Amino acid sequence: MLNAIGQVIDLLGLQHEQFEGANITSSEALHYQPADLYQRHKNLLPHTQYPAKTALWRWYRNHPIFTSSIAENHLVSLNEIIALYLLTWSPELWELVNIPKDVDGLTSANNARWQNEWQHLLGFKAGLTQVRRFMAHIPVYMMFDDHDVTDDWNLTAKWELAAYEHAFSKRIIGNALIGYTLFQGLGNAPDKFADEIRPLLDAFFAQPQSESQDLLIDELLKFEQWHYTLATSPKLVVLDTRTRRWRSESNLAKPSGLMDWEALMDLQQELLGQSKVIIVSPAPMFGVKLIEAVQRTATLMGASLLVDAENWMAHPGAANALLSIFMHRKTPEEFVILSGDVHYSFSYDISIRFRRSSPNIYQITCSGIKNHFPEKLLPIFDKLNGWFYGHFSPLNLLTKRKRMSLRGRRPNGAPSKRLVNKSGIGILELADDGAPTKIAVLHGDMSETLFEPPKQE
Template identity: 30%
Template sequence: MELPILLSGPIIRKVDPTQVYIWIATSKDFHIKAELYQVGTNQDSKDDKQLQVRTILKSIRLGKQLFIHLVHITPLEENLPVDQLLGYNLFFTKGSNKYDLSSLGLLSPNNPNSIVYGDFLYPTFYINSKPESAILYGSCRKLHGKGQDALARADEMIAKKPLDKEVRPSSLYMLGDQIYADDVADPIFPIIQEMSRQLTGHEQEDLSKVEPSLKRNNFKQRLTKIQGRQFIIEQFCKFTSSNAYNHLITFGEYATMYLLSWSPVLWQMAKEEHVMYTFEEAYQHNLIHFNSPKKAASLKEHHDEYLQHKDRYHEQSLDIEQFQQSVAKVRRLLANIPTYMIFDDHDITDDWNISLEWKKQVHEAPLGRHTIANGLAAYWAFQGWGNDPSRFDQSFISAMNQYFNGFHAEAPAYKNWLQTLEEFQSWHFTAPTTPLTLFLDTRTLREYDSTPKQVKWTNLIEETTKTPKLIGKKGWELVNQTLQDSDWNKGEPLIIASPAPLYGVGVIESFLKNNIYPFRVLGVPVHYKLDFEAWKYNVEGFSSFLHYLKEWMPSECIILSGDVHYASTVKADVEINNEQLSIYQLTSSPMKNMSFEGLFGSLLKLIVWITTLRQKEKTVNRYYDDKNPILKESDLTHQSANMVWKEKISYQSLEHGTIIETANNLGLLTRTNKTIQNVLLQDFNEQRGYGKFEPFPLK
């Protein structure tokens, strides 16, 4: 079956007064031109003004029916207007076939998949130049995650007042786990299988050329069956995800997951082609893997497993149905706001580079290396390329082109493709926002210390591997150079996007570190189960972060983060080498994946609540010297002469008193010349509205 022309997008990517990038995925290789308009003050767009621009198209073919395009728009004369709404249209040409966004139905207010707001003629955005900022940010969006999609809440917020730039956000930051490659719902696994074949071609990417064991018939069957991949992922990839039953492996699977996450197009196709199976249909078509064969000797075991599969499938089907209902809103949002994206682990696989041992084991597993490379290549094509296209030179693009031209794992192009992705060290970038934003890569620039450290648990002392520095020495040098090469100057305001917060909620981090992490000495892999990857878990890495902040000395430092599946707002007043620095840490997560449920989640929330009551109107004071761990000042009789830094930490509360929010949320940084505030767009009942943390007054 022939795929629709537009598979996903358009998505507004990097923008500044000199250029605009628009990302789009199509099923055919089109020539694409753009028109840009300065939108009038009325929503009926009668006084729109067309701007004189040129279009440069960058395209790459990723499969038989999959093309990714970056439409680069630049003004012919003066810079583009700032602080004013800009509209755009795209024109597609292939031979005698011509289309635009209107003829494709995306600009019609009567189309439920329309990408315009109100009575506008086009999708719109604006380039903010004012010190005041309204920036959306968040992470952790799983298709079958619990609750409503917080990105859809952002769309609804803009739809209410699309003309009001005082409240309309100027940018969206997606801070990791945009997809869950390792945790794929049972009902969408057949969809991914079918659509990836149509996108890339039936003959592409023979995994048995990468891992010969997959030639065996039982493994070949497992690869294509629901819940069939856990053993393959553990044994042949050496991954550690406990939810890898349907883990993505091929490039086509990763690509399909992105298309399902951002667009309603493939969902509609899946319905038309009848690949959205009920559990009973999937069972009848023999699409589900069972550990217990359907034989007389194991009939009870098979029946029990059948019931487990059925319950899981039905629950996930309800969550997926809820996701589908809002994905068109998400597509509209992405078409109307400049968006910047950085990865975290689930974009590739759970626990990605969590330890040196993990990294070595996966590197020695051909299928593990292959899967990570596919995940990174898909991240580049769907996310990374649009952040700052100049970071990917011609040799990088050529390596991608040559491999995707054939997907041959035994060809020289394959080795070059693998090496290019594994050695690439420029995933971090700056976004030309106001203030400028520095996006950190906390996954591929890590540094590991193999020297064991002592961990005490009750009366037991054992040695265990240290948690990694999320950015090592070489990584910080690269990040520092990237900032120096930007238009930012020392002493100016700076926003830093870090997937993991520099300042989480200390009571949660301490509880995990002191009461859960020590179980590792007993052989319990808690570092894989609970992701001990906060900056504070490696004090040397944390200190390196503070060191560079001291060197940069931004007049105002705001850190935006996600990852931890709760929202919080923290201020840290830091003294380092006799320099004073205030850091505002705003965290928002998850967009769609509520995780603080059950007994463990309830226990953590109870601990936070009790601690909040005990510490009301108080702050936490700590300092660090190079011979001692972080300590509270109240625990010390005198201040160390070897002090490296000290800090005073204060937490802001929501209206209902708690210092965290675990329901699905998307953060909205609202920055004025007087305050900084973290506002949450949430999966709340109507009467609760938005969640607002107390604002921080600026000096």
């Protein structure tokens, strides 16, 4: 894909940019020949520049800022990001791109990767015309998560300090936000960008310069209006869980809350007076408790980045504020929460314990279109989660969500299974009162997994 991106930059004459704090001075120094690929994590991406207090900690000075384990072809320049978005949606552009099947200059392992990726890109190209036609005939709204920018984006306050105090990593993150704004954000809620962002965006593209690019990036990093709502029935509330985070007060290396106090209060105001609502939260608000417990253990050991330890319950303040919103008596009677991110699918029916007029809450998670969880590991987590945190388990009383009652839906009626480890696209059908009548996942082989409601007690 990076080879195709390089060709598009040349074909369209996309603007180059100057870099500060990088091993190269300009995006013109980026190369896209096969021999130059699969190398960016080694000689291009930024590293930390912390002062070395002792010889023991000196190794951390050059630790990679970006924590993705597959950053060999991480995009860095704005013209690369623009080319990627265009290739995602333009079948015509692919007709002008020629990616060779057999190339020289790669190691045997990377040559095997090239052959595999070449095959997949041909399949992507073949289906793109139909996908674009389909998407053009339905309303389409987007919301970023970390992989729209970089893996683990803003996961901890310590990650933020390293990323935003380094000129090159800040530019890479900012370029991704410019791309998201152009190709997704402006389409979601254009009025939100009219006063602050749109003039800077127009000025930069009218006369691209480093100063105007940095100014635009600074404003995008301060921007607090990425979230949006739609006046549909049910009302649709789409959350930004990446840029308004509740940073840990006790340890900068601990996971941040996915939304800070002010953002959560804004959410509550959107919900008051509504009888039914759909909330889009990139990460599940109610996740698999056992996996969250493993993430918490890893956090206590200082390895939060290793296990992607970000969930709504990871930060006490954010968790308690979120649960208080659901228990507020003026919030909707029907909550549907749509999520992804975790690389497996599941659905919970949730109510508040010991309350007669509890709202009906449905956590619906479909993830992902491509990725899935390690095949052998997820069934073990699924079974152990049922043993330790099943509906009747007393261990639930020791968790932050102890006042919530969770019942897992059964995929295709499987009696002891709740998690589905197969990529696909979620299907949700709602009744007039906002309650789900069908929760399912349509898979690439055209099979369907139906999440059947839990049995009544």
